[in-house]
Amino acid sequence: MSTTTAHRSNVAPDSKLISGARILLECLVRENVDCIFGYPGGVTLPLYDAFYDHPIRHVLVRHEQNAAFAAEGYARSTGRVGVCCATSGPGATNLVTGLVDSMMDSIPVVAITGQVSTKLIGSDAFQEADTFGITRSCTKHNFLVKNIAELPQVIHEAFYIASSGRPGPVLVDIPKDVFQAQAHYTPVSSIHLPGYKVFTEGHTGQIRRAAQMMWEAKRPFVYAGGGIIAADASDELRELVETLNAPAVNTLMGLGALPAEHPNFVSMPGMHGSYAANMGMSNTDLLIALGVRFDDRVTGRLAAFAPHAKVIHVDIDPAEIGKNRAPDLPIVGDVKRVLQKLNKVLQEIAPEHRQSNADARDAWWHQIREWRAEHPLVPNVSTTEIKPQHVMREIDRLSGGRAIVTSDVGQHQMWAAQFIRFSEPRLWINSGGLGAMGFGLPAAIGAQFARPDKLVFSIVGDGGFQMSIPELATIANHGLPIKIVIVNNGYLGMVRQWQELFYNNRLSQVELNSFPDAKQLAGAYGFKGRTIEKPEELASALEEAVQENGPYLLNVRVSPYENVYPMVPAGGAINEMVLGPPQPVEA
Amino acid sequence: MLQIISLLVENKPGALMRITGLLSARGYNIESLTVARTLDPELSRMSIVVDIEPQLRTQVIKQMNKLINVLQATDLTDSPAVKREMVLVRVRAALTNRTSILKEAEIFGARVVDSSTEGFALEVTGDSEKLDEFIDVIRSYGEIEVTRSGTVAVSLEAKKLRLSPPVPKTTHPEEISEKLETRN
Numbered sequence: 001m002s003t004t005t006a007h008r009s010n011v012a013p014d015s016k017l018i019s020g021a022r023i024l025l026e027c028l029v030r031e032n033v034d035c036i037f038g039y040p041g042g043v044t045l046p047l048y049d050a051f052y053d054h055p056i057r058h059v060l061v062r063h064e065q066n067a068a069f070a071a072e073g074y075a076r077s078t079g080r081v082g083v084c085c086a087t088s089g090p091g092a093t094n095l096v097t098g099l100v101d102s103m104m105d106s107i108p109v110v111a112i113t114g115q116v117s118t119k120l121i122g123s124d125a126f127q128e129a130d131t132f133g134i135t136r137s138c139t140k141h142n143f144l145v146k147n148i149a150e151l152p153q154v155i156h157e158a159f160y161i162a163s164s165g166r167p168g169p170v171l172v173d174i175p176k177d178v179f180q181a182q183a184h185y186t187p188v189s190s191i192h193l194p195g196y197k198v199f200t201e202g203h204t205g206q207i208r209r210a211a212q213m214m215w216e217a218k219r220p221f222v223y224a225g226g227g228i229i230a231a232d233a234s235d236e237l238r239e240l241v242e243t244l245n246a247p248a249v250n251t252l253m254g255l256g257a258l259p260a261e262h263p264n265f266v267s268m269p270g271m272h273g274s275y276a277a278n279m280g281m282s283n284t285d286l287l288i289a290l291g292v293r294f295d296d297r298v299t300g301r302l303a304a305f306a307p308h309a310k311v312i313h314v315d316i317d318p319a320e321i322g323k324n325r326a327p328d329l330p331i332v333g334d335v336k337r338v339l340q341k342l343n344k345v346l347q348e349i350a351p352e353h354r355q356s357n358a359d360a361r362d363a364w365w366h367q368i369r370e371w372r373a374e375h376p377l378v379p380n381v382s383t384t385e386i387k388p389q390h391v392m393r394e395i396d397r398l399s400g401g402r403a404i405v406t407s408d409v410g411q412h413q414m415w416a417a418q419f420i421r422f423s424e425p426r427l428w429i430n431s432g433g434l435g436a437m438g439f440g441l442p443a444a445i446g447a448q449f450a451r452p453d454k455l456v457f458s459i460v461g462d463g464g465f466q467m468s469i470p471e472l473a474t475i476a477n478h479g480l481p482i483k484i485v486i487v488n489n490g491y492l493g494m495v496r497q498w499q500e501l502f503y504n505n506r507l508s509q510v511e512l513n514s515f516p517d518a519k520q521l522a523g524a525y526g527f528k529g530r531t532i533e534k535p536e537e538l539a540s541a542l543e544e545a546v547q548e549n550g551p552y553l554l555n556v557r558v559s560p561y562e563n564v565y566p567m568v569p570a571g572g573a574i575n576e577m578v579l580g581p582p583q584p585v586e587a
Numbered sequence: 588m589l590q591i592i593s594l595l596v597e598n599k600p601g602a603l604m605r606i607t608g609l610l611s612a613r614g615y616n617i618e619s620l621t622v623a624r625t626l627d628p629e630l631s632r633m634s635i636v637v638d639i640e641p642q643l644r645t646q647v648i649k650q651m652n653k654l655i656n657v658l659q660a661t662d663l664t665d666s667p668a669v670k671r672e673m674v675l676v677r678v679r680a681a682l683t684n685r686t687s688i689l690k691e692a693e694i695f696g697a698r699v700v701d702s703s704t705e706g707f708a709l710e711v712t713g714d715s716e717k718l719d720e721f722i723d724v725i726r727s728y729g730e731i732e733v734t735r736s737g738t739v740a741v742s743l744e745a746k747k748l749r750l751s752p753p754v755p756k757t758t759h760p761e762e763i764s765e766k767l768e769t770r771n
Contacts, residue, residue, distance in 0.1 A: 132601060136608050141655040144600070161655060195597055195658040319649035 017182040020148045021050035024112070024174070026185055027155035028056060033083050035449050036112075037061055037070040041087020042127055043114035046179035059449060059478070062470035064091050066442035068098020068111065073446025075107050076429045077404055077454075079232060081163050082446060085112045089127030092134070092173070097436055099138040099169045104433025105253060106230055108167035110158050111139075117177040118146050131173045140168030148181040152188045160191050165198035166317040167230055199316065202333030202341065210312050210329055211345040215353035217286035217310075218360035220246040223269065223298075226253030226432070227291015227315060227335050229425040236339035237290065238262065243346050245361065246288070247368050249277045251298055252417055254291070255428040260401060260421030266368065267377060270298040271568045272414040275375035275577060278568070280368055281306050282575035289313045291335045294324035295433070304573030314338050375566070375579055379419050385559040386535050388412060388487050392419035394542050395457055395485065403455040404429065404447050408440035408464030411493035414564045416459050438467030441484065445471060448480045455483070455546065462488040462512050469521075475551045476525040483545045486555045488515060489562065497563045518555035529553030588641050589618060591670060591740050594633040594651060595658040598624060602656040606633065609650055615639055619672075619737025630658065634739045667743040673712045673736040676722060679729045680706035688728050695721045 018026075024047065028036070035057045040048040051058045061067045064086040071082030082102075086095050092113040102109045116125040132144040141161050143154045151174070158170040214220055222244075228237050234257050241248045241264045249269045250257050258265050269277035281287070287309040292298070299305040302324060313320075313327035314335050321330040331338055379389035392415045399405065401423035407413040407430040422428050429447055431439040444458035460468070465486050475482055492510040499507050522529025527550050532541045538556070545552035566577040596602045603622060610617060618636040625632050639647055644662060651660035663670070676697075680688050685707075692699065692709050695717070701708035706729070711721055715738060725731055 133604065136601070136604055137612055142601075193655060196655050197652065317653070319646065319653050321649075323646055 015184045015186075018185055019046060019050065019179065020151055020174070020181050020183070021047040021179040023148070023151050023183065023185050024155060024179070025050055025054050025056060027152050027188075028083065030187065031081065031156070031159045033081070035059060035074065036083045036085050037067040037074070037446060038085030038112075039064050039067055039087070039091060041091050041114060043088045043116055043176040044085065044091075044179070046176065047085070047112075047114065047174075057449075058085075059445070059474065061442065061445070061474050064094035065097050065438065066445070066468060066471050066474075068095045068109065069101070069436075069439050069442035070446035070449070071109050071111075072098060072102050072105075072107050072439075073406060073429055073443030074450040075102070075109055075446075076105075076443070077426050077447035078450045079108075079230075079426065080450070081108045081110055081159055083110050083112070087114045087127065088116055088131065089129045091127075092131040093129055095171075096134065096138055097434075099135060099171065101431050101434040101436045101439065102169040103138055103140065105431070106167050106226060107169070108162040109169040110162050111135075111169060111171040113171060113173045114179070115144065115173045115175040118175045119177070121175065131171070135171045138169070139171045140166075142171040142173065144173045145178055146175065148178050148183045151178065152185065153192070156188045157191055157193060161193070161196065165196075199318065199332045200334040200337055202314065202331040202338035204341070206329060206331045207338060207341050208345055210331060211342055211349060213286060213310065213312060213329060214244055214246075214288065214346065215349060216357070218357050219283060219285045219364040220244055220288060220361075221280050221284035221286065221309070222246050222248035222288045222290065223251070223281065223292055224248060224254050224257050224290045225251040225292030228254055228257035229291075231291060231316070231334050231336040232425075233291070233336035233339055234258070234425050236336055236343060239343045240288075240339055240346070243343060243350070245365075247280055247365065249273070249280065251292055251295070251432075252430065253432045255417060256422035256425040259423045261423065266372070268417050270295075270574065271300065272418065272564050272566065273298075273574070274372075274377045274418070275566055275579065276368055276371040278566070278574040278577060279371045282573070283367070284309045287311045289327070290339070291315060293320050296324075298574075299324065300568045300572050300574035300576075304575075377418050380562065381535070382559070383535055386533060386538055386556055388415050388489065388558045388562055389419055390535060390538060391485065391487055391556055391558065392416050392459075394539050395459065396420045397539075398542055398546055399455070399457065401427075403427065403457055404444075404451065405457045405459060406430065406440045406444040406447060407458075408460040409435045409437045410461045410463065411489075411497065411562070411564050412459055412461050412487040414494075415487075437461075437464040440464055441468035441471050441475075444482045444484075445474055445480060448482055449478075456481070458482050458484045460484065460486055461493060462486055462490065462515055463492045466512070466515075472521070472525045472553075476527055479550050481549060482551050483542075484551065484553045485542070485545070486518070486553070487558055488555050489558050489560045490515070491560055493562075494564070500561075500563070501567075502569070515555075518553050522551070522553035527551040527553070529555065531555040531557060533557035588638065589636055589664075590639050590644055590647075591663045591668070591738060592635045592637065592648065592651070592660060593663050593668075593740050593742060594635070594660045595625070596631050596633055597656040597658070598629050598631045599656055602631070603633075605654050605656060606635070606651060609647070609654070610635075610637055613643075613647070615647075619735070621737045621739050634737070636738050661742060663740050663742055668740050669743060670714060670738050670740040671712055672715050672718055672738045673710065674718045674722065675700070675734045676709045676711070676725050677701075677732040678706045678709065678725050679731070681729065684728050688725065691721075691724050695724075697721065
């Protein structure tokens, strides 16, 4: 690289020439990055040389995909930007699943990838891949830096884009010669993104109308999601719910947004949501949708979703408004700001409205309590075998709503979401939109690095766990006190459940044999592990895991044929739930 | 149904890919696409004709507006706008036909941009239907080769002019905007 900023007049005469790699680290420091998850390679050698004696902590994972998931775990547990790093070619392609995952769940992540030298780009060079092209659709934005002079600007823009508006992943692809080039580092003072539009303030008139509608509703229902957590709007949500005394659900992405023990909290809605939550959604006359995207796993058949409801939809992303359900009143804005204003207006106009629908609202609450009592979410517990729900109940007991719980994808994820309570946001960490198996364990690594003081449970299935076994080395390496709980039913449980229910129980390729011995596996990495299969062992084994100072691998053999209920079959309306296994017909 | 989208985008590598990628990811086929620099060399104007079901049009425009490189995406399908296309036609013409071809060209307002013993190269602009007709007529005289530019469009809504650059940063922005105002 010959182009440097050396000729610029604004360079202080005493500023030294430093490499692109050092400039990158300088920018990361300015972005308050304290931890990067990554894996080195050929073209990132200059960068890793700079890491060698740099205060930013680099965590060496064992697969790039897990670097991306760990960065997500970091971001999801703190709200700060998670950073991952990989080399060109295979390193970059391995990041893709994690990038899509953070895209789907709106998680702020910056991925740094190495690229072959600018002169070699396009020549099918060793470990060359079109990272910029490949990651176009799996990032909020991406950059290819072809000149060291652009590097600081791009890095700060990347962090700004990742963390502002609707958060998401941003990838910066940096060729080897840009890492090696020398330039004077000039701190960036402003960001130039003329096409980047972020709408934070909601429309005042719309907010007024929303407040009016909320007081006029007879059966209001709050549907709050991941946007509340991204916007750090839990307090505002709580105020809204209390002012209106409205029942509220948190989606899978929003669990913890309203504390689970809050009297107005109903539970999670959707395909495996509770009866009360789904009936509430189906019968409300005003659906107050806050930071949600009307995902198909929540709405079921769209045409039959919330058929009696007017919809108020608050979202920072204008493209979410009307994407799946046309709202009666859209508000584009940061849900925190919008709720702050809305709460104010609600209070202002409360005196004239509070009494008008009081009877109807009492009846509505009565109805919700009735639904709750009719089909409560109760963990299935047996004395002869460990039920997976029983595992969740015990983890819930030990967590007391305060532990970080990361989950993988499948049945255990749904049971955890149903039965583990969260008192605050950023405790429940799971792959919601993409449903990426192999997420849970590396995400726990990221979360534990971000919040070393926290008790972290990583609840994984025996399938997903085997996708992330290599990361046991990372855990052992750093002595991370993660409590890995394998909910082991010997099957890809969720797929098996669908095969049982919809494919005549033809269990095709879902049986997972040859699971390793947990004690020996953990022992091979130098930490404790154990397998249990009796219900009476469960509580004490989990307690032992929690009391252990270091990592713990607890393999829980659970009943193999347990299904997740309630269940809305694909394509069904959410009030058409299957509430439990078919009862045996008596002769 | 064909939709005409006008975009103001940053003149940067990858900007085109993001826009076409957004369309191809949803399985939409692009009928035509033109892109060129605006008065501000950092920006490009793009006109895309694409087949999208009417109920999904708003969503696609919103998704385009979300792209970091896109300053503004506008649906011109049903709004007042001038939509024009250019076509270049080479026609092999026997001596006996040459006069008639020139007459046809005159009717359609086409210009001769090349003339040789082989035949002519003609240039004509207009709306797409008119160009279809022109091509049909010329084809009746013999072998032809056609290159179409695809539709370029400009909105005629008054407010659009004020909202949308290009306003060159280097020279006199006031002058330009004045010009735009008076043309209104």
